[in-house]
Amino acid sequence: MKQESKLKKRVVLKYVLVILLLSIIILPFYWIFISSVKPTDELIRAIPTFIPEKWTFSHYSRLFAASDYGQYLWNSFYVAFWSMVITVILASLGGYSIYRCSYPGKNFISKLILVTYIFPQVLILIPLYKVMSRFYLINNLWSLIIINVTICAPFGVWLLRTFFGTIPMAIEEAAAIDGASQLKTLYKIFIPLAAPGMATVAIYAFLTSWTEFLFANVFIIDEELKTLPVGLARFITQYNVDWGLLNAGAMVTAIPPLIFFAFVGKYFIKGLTAGSIK
Amino acid sequence: MQLLSKKAAMIFILPGLILIFIFLIFPALWTFFLSLTNYSLLDNSLEFVGLKNFFKLFRDQRFWHSTIVTFQFVIGSALFGQTALGLLLAVMLHKKRGIMKELLTNFAVASWIIPSVVVVYLWAAFLDKEYGLLNQLLGFIGVTPRDWLNKFPMWVIIIWNIWRGSAFSMMLFTSALQTIPPSYLETADVIGASRWNKFRDILLPSLKNYIGTDLILITLWTFNLFTPYLLTKGGPGNATEIFPIYTYHEAFKYMQFGYGSAISVVILLINLGFALFYLRSMKGGKQ
Numbered sequence: 001m002k003q004e005s006k007l008k009k010r011v012v013l014k015y016v017l018v019i020l021l022l023s024i025i026i027l028p029f030y031w032i033f034i035s036s037v038k039p040t041d042e043l044i045r046a047i048p049t050f051i052p053e054k055w056t057f058s059h060y061s062r063l064f065a066a067s068d069y070g071q072y073l074w075n076s077f078y079v080a081f082w083s084m085v086i087t088v089i090l091a092s093l094g095g096y097s098i099y100r101c102s103y104p105g106k107n108f109i110s111k112l113i114l115v116t117y118i119f120p121q122v123l124i125l126i127p128l129y130k131v132m133s134r135f136y137l138i139n140n141l142w143s144l145i146i147i148n149v150t151i152c153a154p155f156g157v158w159l160l161r162t163f164f165g166t167i168p169m170a171i172e173e174a175a176a177i178d179g180a181s182q183l184k185t186l187y188k189i190f191i192p193l194a195a196p197g198m199a200t201v202a203i204y205a206f207l208t209s210w211t212e213f214l215f216a217n218v219f220i221i222d223e224e225l226k227t228l229p230v231g232l233a234r235f236i237t238q239y240n241v242d243w244g245l246l247n248a249g250a251m252v253t254a255i256p257p258l259i260f261f262a263f264v265g266k267y268f269i270k271g272l273t274a275g276s277i278k
Numbered sequence: 279m280q281l282l283s284k285k286a287a288m289i290f291i292l293p294g295l296i297l298i299f300i301f302l303i304f305p306a307l308w309t310f311f312l313s314l315t316n317y318s319l320l321d322n323s324l325e326f327v328g329l330k331n332f333f334k335l336f337r338d339q340r341f342w343h344s345t346i347v348t349f350q351f352v353i354g355s356a357l358f359g360q361t362a363l364g365l366l367l368a369v370m371l372h373k374k375r376g377i378m379k380e381l382l383t384n385f386a387v388a389s390w391i392i393p394s395v396v397v398v399y400l401w402a403a404f405l406d407k408e409y410g411l412l413n414q415l416l417g418f419i420g421v422t423p424r425d426w427l428n429k430f431p432m433w434v435i436i437i438w439n440i441w442r443g444s445a446f447s448m449m450l451f452t453s454a455l456q457t458i459p460p461s462y463l464e465t466a467d468v469i470g471a472s473r474w475n476k477f478r479d480i481l482l483p484s485l486k487n488y489i490g491t492d493l494i495l496i497t498l499w500t501f502n503l504f505t506p507y508l509l510t511k512g513g514p515g516n517a518t519e520i521f522p523i524y525t526y527h528e529a530f531k532y533m534q535f536g537y538g539s540a541i542s543v544v545i546l547l548i549n550l551g552f553a554l555f556y557l558r559s560m561k562g563g564k565q
Contacts, residue, residue, distance in 0.1 A: 014370075018378050021367075025385045025441070028400040031411045035403070044409075094294040101287035109291060116298055118549040119306050120502040122525045123542035126312065126535050127305035150301040153294050211393040214504050218530075229395040233508060236399055243409070250399045254392040261391050270453070 036060070036247035043244055059248035066245075069252060071224050072231035076256075079141055079216075079227055080209040083148035087205035088198050090149065091156030095197075096190075098157065099164040100172075113154045121151075121214055132219060143219045144227070148209040156201035159271065163197030200271025203264055210257050228253045306546075312539035319533040331540035340516060341541070344524040348501070351436060351520050356500040359440030361492055364447025369481060372455045383448070390445035394505040397442050401509060402427070405434065427510065431518045435506040443499075447492050454488040455481070494556045501549055521545045 035043060036059055038052045063069050098110050128147065129138070137143035171189055191198075213229045220226055226234070232253050236246060261268070313331055317324045335341050367386070371379050389397065404411050405426045413423040427434055458481065466476050504522045506512075512519040512527060519527065521541065529538030 018370075018382065022378070022382055022385070025382070025389060027411065028404045029385070029388070031404065032400055090294045090297070093290040097287045097290035101284070101290075103284040103287050109295065113298070116302050118498060118546060118553055119302060120522060120525075120542055120545045120549065122502070122504060122522045122529075123309050123539075123546060124302060124305035125526075126529055126539065127308035128301060130308075131301065131305060146297070147301060150297045154298065157294070207391050211391075211395075213393070213395060213508070229393045232393075232395045232399065236402075243403075246399065247403075250396045254396045257391050257393070258388060261387070265387065 032247050032250055035243060036251050038244070040244050059244040060252070063245055063248045063252065067235065067249075068223055068226070068231065069228075069249065072226055072228045073252065073256075075141060075225060076210055076228040079144045079148065080206050082145045083152065083209035084202050084206040086145065086149045087152045087156055088202050090153045091160060091201050092191075092194070092198055094153065094157045095160035095164050096186075099161055100169075110157075113157055116154045125214065125218060128215075129218060138219055139221045139225060141220070141225060144209070144212065144216055147215050147219075148205065148212060152201075152205040152208050156204065159200055159204070160194070160197045163194050163271075167193050196267055196271055199264065199267045203261070203268040203271075206260060207257055309539045309542055312536055313543045315536045317536040317539075319535065327536070331537050332544075334537070335540055335544065340519070340524065343516060344519050344521055347432065347518060348520045350432060351439070351506075351518075352497060352500045354432075354436040355439035355443070356496045357493070359436065360443045360447050360496050360500075361489065363440060363444045364492070365451050365485075365489070367444065367448045368451035368455055369477065371452065383452075386445035386448055388445075389442055394442065395508060397438070398505065398508040401434070401438050401441075428514050431510050431514060435509060435518050435520075438509060439500065439503070439506070443496070447496065450488060450492050451485065454485050458484045490556055490559070494553055497552050497556070498549055501545065501552070 034050075034052050037055050037057065038049070039054050039056045039058070042049060042053060094113075098106060098113075132138050132143045135143075137146070167190065171193070172185055211229060212227075213233070216227045216230045217233070220230065232249050235249050314326060314328060315324055316327045316330075367382070371382065403409070407413065407423055407425045410426075412426065417423065462480050462484075463476060466480060471479070502522055503520075504526065506518060506520060507523050507526065510518045512523040516524075522545075525538050525541045525545070528534050528541060
């Protein structure tokens with residue numbers, strides 16, 4: 001009897017804990033979401049409503065009509081897409097070279113790739129600005145793509161280690177003996193096997209580029225070239241009384257990576273953990 | 279036997295290396311050089327001053343203040359927050375099924391992948407003195423509204439970063455836990471081991487290397503995290519002026535590039551120390 005009630009108490013305690021955690025995680029999201037669909041008069045009421053009495057999408061239509069948000073959205077897509085594509089190509093080439101081949105200086109290179117990780121981004125901001133302006137890339141979205149690739153590719157190579165390392169050498173050798181050309185072997189046999197790892201790198205690069213703020217804030221000057229995070233940050237200081245508009249802006253910035261992750265997230269979690277073992 | 283010739287293999291790695299050299303290593307070396315100069319946009323100066331910046335730095339009250347808040351931030355949000363909470367969540371949800379687990383996992387991941395600017399805005403709105411949800415909720419139980427962001431700035435950025443980043447550790451540990459053979463825990467159940475004993479004697483040793491990897495990544499990420507700037511601008515005053523914000527202020531607010539570079543060199547050395555320390559203690563654990 002006594003044991004049973006103790007057990008019950010424990011179950012209750014556990015649920016209380018889980019619900020508490022859940023509400024801490026969910027409440028801010030929920031608050032922004034309902035605030036983005038409430039009409040303005042309901043929004044500024046002294047006692048707020050927890051479920052909107054009236055639903056409206058007027059804040060969203062105002063957002064796209066009155067601001068450069070559509071342009072920001074496009075810029076972010078452009079930067080994130082190309083950063084992703086180039087990172088996957090470079091990281092795969094690099095990973096293949098380091099984990100499947102041998103040549104002098106290879107160990108040094110693989111260590112060098114990890115070392116890049118300890119550079120604080122603020123550390124390189126000042127000289128990088130000079131480098132970018134030397135290449136006439138200031139105020140050009142490609143400056144962001146280049147720096148995103150430079151930051152993501154080393155981590156990408158490191159993530160690919162377990163994937164590339166575990167594919168048996170014999171598979172490549174057999175294909176080579178069969179007389180398949182080198183590139184064909186790579187393309188037909190190796191890439192499908194390494195695909196989960198490359199997907200992980202792609203997702204990492206996309207998300208990192210989508211959320212990047214520091215460089216996007218410094219390297220881009222023109223309003224019509226700004227990315228969403230920078231746009232939203234400026235927006236917050238510009239319209240700091242128009243809560244409906246701000247909440248809609250925050251939702252629009254957050255939703256694309258969420259949708260993206262909903263589709264491919266499970267590969268990412270698998271790949272990320274496989275890559276960090278050892 | 280390898281498919282590619284040595285030459286081809288080197289050509290494969292070349293594009294990546296060129297990028298890293300031009301846009302990462304070269305600027306980093308440049309920063310080392312700048313840290314030895316008095317480069318400033320204000321007085322338009324660029325002279326070699328030796329280690330003067332570093333001597334100045336070690337006498338600067340703001341630097342020591344920044345060191346203290348940075349360590350508070352890293353220890354509070356990276357060590358105790360993200361790593362410990364991530365581990366706790368992963369262990370709690372291990373072998374559980376159902377809607378609660380799904381919800382918890384998905385929302386935790388969501389808070390990790392949405393842009394920091396949005397998270398910052400979410401929190402600013404959540405903590406707002408007049409309209410914020412927190413004060414509204416506390417109002418129901420009779421607590422007077424407070425200006426959380428200005429009264430408890432350190433707590434705010436620490437809790438904010440825990441909220442934002444714990445999902446990464448949770449995901450890492452959740453998958454790590456799946457590699458532990460179930461028979462270990464079943465045996466422990468048979469001999470009647472307590473929960474704490476199971477955690478200490480079975481889970482913790484098996485997770486040791488994962489915890490090490492997690493600590494390295496999270497510590498370095500937190501040390502270099504600039505986004506609290508969006509929440510507090512390093513203030514009020516310089517209450518939340520962690521290293522990256524301190525560097526940013528010196529370089530881009532006061533235009534003291536030489537001095538700012540010296541600060542970032544110090545951050546780099548601290549990062550290096552941490553990485554080496556963790557790597558070493560992980561290696562020691564293996565033997």
